[in-house]
Amino acid sequence: MFCRVLCADICGIEAKTVFVEADVSGGLPGFYMVGLPSSEVKEAKERVLRAIYNSGIDLPPRKITINLSPANMRKSGSGFDLPIAMAILGAYGYVEGKDLDQVMIAGELSLDGKINPIHGVLPIALTAAREGMKKLLIPEGNLAEGAVVGTLGVFGAPDLRTLLTMLQSGEISYEKEIDLEPLLERSLQDLAVDFSEVKGQEVAKRATLVAVAGFHHLLYVGPPGSGKSMMARRIPTILNKLTSEECMELSRIYSVAGLLGTQPLLTRRPFRAPHHTITVPALVGGYQIPRPGEISLAHKGVLFLDEAAEFKKETIETLRIPLETKQIVLNRLSMQAVFPADFMLVMAMNPCRCGYYPDRHFCHCSEADVQRYFGKIKGPILDRIDVCVGTKKLNVKELRPDIRTESSAEMREKIIRAQKRQEERFRDEPILFNSQMGQKEIEQYCKLDPDSEQILDLAYEKYNMSARGYMKVLKVARTIADLSDEEQITKDHVMEALSYRNAFVEGEL
Ligand SMILES: [Zn+2]
Incomplete structure (x- = not known):
């Protein structure tokens, strides 16, 4: 018997889809896992089998082979326990294949069959939605996090036994979607x-x-x-x-x-x-x-x-x-x-x-x-x-x-007012704030009037400023002008910006 379920591996803040395949066949009983598992994932073997056994589910001794694919990607984390368990239960015929179709699964198991929360459920949920999955099966402790992604039917159970009963009876209660705006x-x-x-x-x-x-x-x-x-x-x-x-x-x-x-x-x-x-x-x-x-x-x-x-x-x-x-x-x-x-x-x-x-x-x-x-x-x-x-x-x-x-x-x-001005200004640029301006943006948006130019030139000579220091003053002056809701940078803005100059960097101290 063979069963395939879907889960995901975390890399950075992204999750990548991984297939967990379980094959149960005759021959010498044993448990084999292939597909570049890390040591954490290899340990799943002990946890999964004991968790299934301690949930009162009888697995007759057979040769169980687990394959994690794609095989060229190293799998890590303990979130593979539950998908491996579900694939085994599917292969043994305890869960019907159609119940696991289009379901992304993640979760860690205790030896007594409890399903424990894991890290990284949100990226997993986002990947599931992106890949067009219909459902997400995760630990009960992570349900709120999963429910943020509105397009998925998100469900979970406290332990393996309850989960099995839930799937067999078809009585699944889905978590309500969370509305983001009021929270923000x-x-x-x-x-x-x-x-x-x-x-x-x-x-x-x-x-x-x-x-x-x-x-x-x-x-x-x-x-x-x-x-x-x-x-x-x-x-x-x-x-x-x-x-x-x-x-x-x-x-x-x-x-x-x-x-x-x-x-x-x-x-x-x-x-x-x-x-x-x-x-x-x-x-x-x-x-x-x-x-x-x-x-x-x-x-x-x-x-x-x-x-x-x-x-x-x-x-x-x-x-x-x-x-x-x-x-x-x-x-x-x-x-x-x-x-x-x-x-x-x-x-x-x-x-x-x-x-x-x-x-x-x-x-x-x-x-x-x-x-x-x-x-x-x-x-x-x-x-x-x-x-x-x-x-x-x-x-x-x-x-x-x-x-x-x-x-x-x-x-x-x-x-907020000053940032609105910046948003407007950098609408077509890849930056958000004045501090992120490069040479090109500085030339375009930090034009000085003759008075302010004279002051800055004087300061440049007097304090022996570096070119970088000069640019910094311009950027800060831009922000100060934005705070007073003015497009033109004036001498007051430049003087205030000069007062925030870093004397320690400029070697003045
Ligand atoms: Zn001292």
Whole structure:
């Protein structure tokens, strides 16, 4: 007897269709698996047979051969347990072939026959829909995630025995489809923090607004306790809501990482703040079976590196390529996994080792010490920071509770307006934000009037700016002009952009 079912293998955030074929024949009883299974998939043999046996299903001893095809693709993950079990049950005649037709199957089995949730159900569901499948059979714990894809009949069962009864009786209850829009709307409401709680850091707050509006990478430099990370942690409250495409892409990343939990989707822009002891694979992704790292988990959101100078130099340097290409490519054995990584980098650091430079009452670091301190993130990474701003120690007056400051909602409104202008501007370009402009776009969209040109030329000479630094000022000035709803960049915009220039990169410090 022979039975074939469909399942999928995850590679990056994509799922590829795999056929599981089971053949049961006479001859010496045994279990053989072919078709390039990884060690995890090979272990399915033990789990599947025990799970079937412990579900009270009797399998007479026969020669069971399992083939996973296409054979040239390496299969990994534990999601193959359930499809293998169903193929065997089909081959033994416990399940009718027609019940498994047009059904994509994924799930892990316990020895007692329970069907356990797996990672990556969302990409599997999307592949099933794309390939024209009618149904998706997945673990009960993953039902919400699968039900996001509307065109499929999504069903599951807590264990193998219940599943078999369900299929034999034909009484299958399908999960209700999930409506995305209300989830995305609601995602902006229930945030616990607000920018109105940040007092007295008006310059840094304004710089944050500018950076977010143009998706510019941002660096805060200031003494300990001056509110750097307080501000960074409030950035999610001023980010605009995800589009449905972005939501699906992000949710696929979180699905593969197994981080969706009971949520069907990730509905808010992510904010990831890895500790400075993080390892390279945890940051950029990796391990034997490629998993997304923090940079991919921060996709379409914020990657915040607090105490940036404390990170190991080689860890920070691995960010260089993804910052350029907005994705990370991981090569493992015969597979190549690509994870998106288009994030806004926000870093915070002290101005020197003791944290109080240039306040000479407290700081006794030498100029060379300060240079060395910055040396760690100097170069390619600091070079990508468009907006750099100092935070200061507050005086008591600025902390008074009756001082009203701009709220997150007010800031977000301005940002959305500025981003609309960018959307309009780059309608026919492959970019979304001012920060992503190349030479060609800068020439086209950052034209200066004579006054602003003169100021920028003076600054270029005076500060001995690099060409890259010059371009950065233009891009930031473009965003500032967008924030004030003006098409023409004026001298005020250029002067503000110059104030966010990175003095540490330009060698001014
Ligand atoms: Zn110092």
